[in-house]
Structures are given as C-alpha cells and as structure tokens.
Amino acid sequence: MKNNKTAIITGATSGIGRATARLFAQNGIRIIICGRREERLQKLSEELSAITEVIILNFDVRDKEKVEWAIKSIPANFSDIDILINNAGNAHGLDTIDEGKTEDWDAMLDINVKGLLYVTNAILPNMIERKSGHIINIGSTAGKEVYPKGNVYCASKFAVDALNQGMRIDLNGKGIKVGAINPGLVETEFSEVRFKGDNERAEKVYQGFTPLKPEDIADIIWFAVTRPPHVNIADLTVMCLDQASSTIVNKVTS
Incomplete structure (x- = not known):
C-alpha cells in the first residue's frame, strides 16, 4: 500500500x-x-527499510537541546511530519511516597512529562504552518486513577492526560488532531524497567491472566490515525478482559 504520510515515533526501540x-x-x-x-x-531500521522509508533519530527525550538538534536534523524530504506518536515513557520504582527515591521521581517526570513537551514543541511549528497534523499521546490507566505506591508515576500520567486536553483546546481551529490512548496492563519491558532489571518480579506482573500486547495498542493507534478528516479520537482507555481497574485484575492462581 502506498502512502505519502510521514510519522515520528518516540520510544520506538x-x-x-x-x-x-x-x-x-x-x-x-x-x-x-x-x-x-x-x-x-x-536493527529496526534494517528490518523496516525493506518496506518503507526510514530514518533514525538517536536521542533522549529528557535532553531539550538534543531533542531540538535531532528534529532540526531531519532531512527536508521528511520534514513535513503528519503524525507524532508521543510514546516514550517509563516507570521507575514502586514505593510509598515516604520511601520513594528522588532520582526515580526525576526520571519519570523528565521522560513522561517534560520529554513529551520537548518533542511536541519541536514538531508543532511545522504542523501549525501547514494547518495539518495528528498528535497521539500515549497515556495510561494510571493517568485516570491512582493506585498504591504509584504516586509519582500516576502523577506523571495524570499530567499527560491534562496536557492532552490542553493541547486539544489550544490547537483547536489549527487543523491539528490531538488524542490520547491510555492502556492498562501491556506486556512489555515496562515492569522490567520499573523493577530495575529484576526479571522474576517483572514476570509476575503478567502471570495468571492474558495481558494486552504491544500489537493491540498499535492496532488502536492505527485506527485513530486512519479516521476521516472530521473524526478525532480524543481520549481512549483500553484494558484487557481480566483487568477492571488498576488494582482489580482477575488472576488465576496455581
């Protein structure tokens, strides 16, 4: 299928x-x-280059200067960004507020909130100039309800929810769609990062039920970006069948 659109995806690794x-x-x-x-x-570029045009931007969203430099380095033939997927994000630690580590708090706020802002800020001028574009912010059910020991991570995702709403209001009338996809439990490297490489603890998060897969969320993102021009998926929350809330998950115990 031929397509003349260009998308930028953070956290693509x-x-x-x-x-x-x-x-x-x-x-x-x-x-x-x-x-x-x-x-x-x-590695991903080599895989995908066989079927489409791909370029790589190697940077950390927490570094404002590197974000700006990376976006400015995009070749002219790729510079008109049609779709921005603000996906980069992490959880660090699972502690009560009195036992939390400030370095974990900094990491979550810098990546999940400030990183999203830095990238969006660098991409928006071109979208506004062309009066065209689509921004998808990847939030979380943690941005809809707070759970025990989730404090700062939840706060960062509540911020994403607020920013998604604010962007949609501020960009109204400028021809730019803004929407959020808020997944529940998705089996990725999320828990491995949260528990800092403790794979045994991370694996237990997804045991006893069938969690969402990354491909499930990708399908939903694709649905959102392929709606007719007058349709905008503003805010969508998705959980697996066995998840009813952040704290209620139907797990089969052996």
Whole structure:
C-alpha cells in the first residue's frame, strides 16, 4: 500500500513504539524512529527499510537541546511530519511516597512529562504552518486513577492526560488532531524497567491472566490515525478482559 504520510515515533526501540513502527511501515507510512538505544534503532531500521522509508533519530527525550538538534536534523524530504506518536515513557520504582527515591521521581517526570513537551514543541511549528497534523499521546490507566505506591508515576500520567486536553483546546481551529490512548496492563519491558532489571518480579506482573500486547495498542493507534478528516479520537482507555481497574485484575492462581 502506498502512502505519502510521514510519522515520528518516540520510544520506538521496544514495546508499543516498536509495534507501531512495524504496523505503520506495513501500511506504507514513512517513519522516523526515535530512541536512546542506537543498536536497537539500527536493527529496526534494517528490518523496516525493506518496506518503507526510514530514518533514525538517536536521542533522549529528557535532553531539550538534543531533542531540538535531532528534529532540526531531519532531512527536508521528511520534514513535513503528519503524525507524532508521543510514546516514550517509563516507570521507575514502586514505593510509598515516604520511601520513594528522588532520582526515580526525576526520571519519570523528565521522560513522561517534560520529554513529551520537548518533542511536541519541536514538531508543532511545522504542523501549525501547514494547518495539518495528528498528535497521539500515549497515556495510561494510571493517568485516570491512582493506585498504591504509584504516586509519582500516576502523577506523571495524570499530567499527560491534562496536557492532552490542553493541547486539544489550544490547537483547536489549527487543523491539528490531538488524542490520547491510555492502556492498562501491556506486556512489555515496562515492569522490567520499573523493577530495575529484576526479571522474576517483572514476570509476575503478567502471570495468571492474558495481558494486552504491544500489537493491540498499535492496532488502536492505527485506527485513530486512519479516521476521516472530521473524526478525532480524543481520549481512549483500553484494558484487557481480566483487568477492571488498576488494582482489580482477575488472576488465576496455581
């Protein structure tokens, strides 16, 4: 399928970002994949270059100057960004507020909130000039309800929810769609990062039920960006069948 649109995806080296890059490529979207892990970006680029045009931007969304430099380095033939997927995000630690580590708080706020702002700020001028574009912010059910020991992570995702609403209001009338996809439990590297490499603890998060897969969220993102011009998916929450809330999950115990 031929497609003349260009998409930029942050956090493309794993999980939802990687699955979305693959699905977009399969549908002929030209893609700019962004992430901190250059080796993974190269590998994904090699895979997807066989079916679409791909360029790599290797940067950390927390670094404002590097974000700006990376976006400015985009070749002219890729510079008209039609779709921005603000996917980069992480959870660090699972602690009560009195036991939380300030470095974990900084990481979550810097990546989940400030990083989203830095990237959006760098991309928006071109969208506004062309009066065309679509921004998808990847939020979380953690941005809809707070759960025990989720404090700062939930706060960062509540911020994403607020920013999504604010962007949609501020960009109204400028021809730019803004919407959020808010997943519940998705089996990715999320818990491995949260528990800082404790794979045994991370694996237990997804045991006893069937969680969402990254491809499930990629399908929903694709649905959102392929609606008719007058339709905007403003805010969508998705959970697996066995999840009823952040704290209620039907798990089969052995």
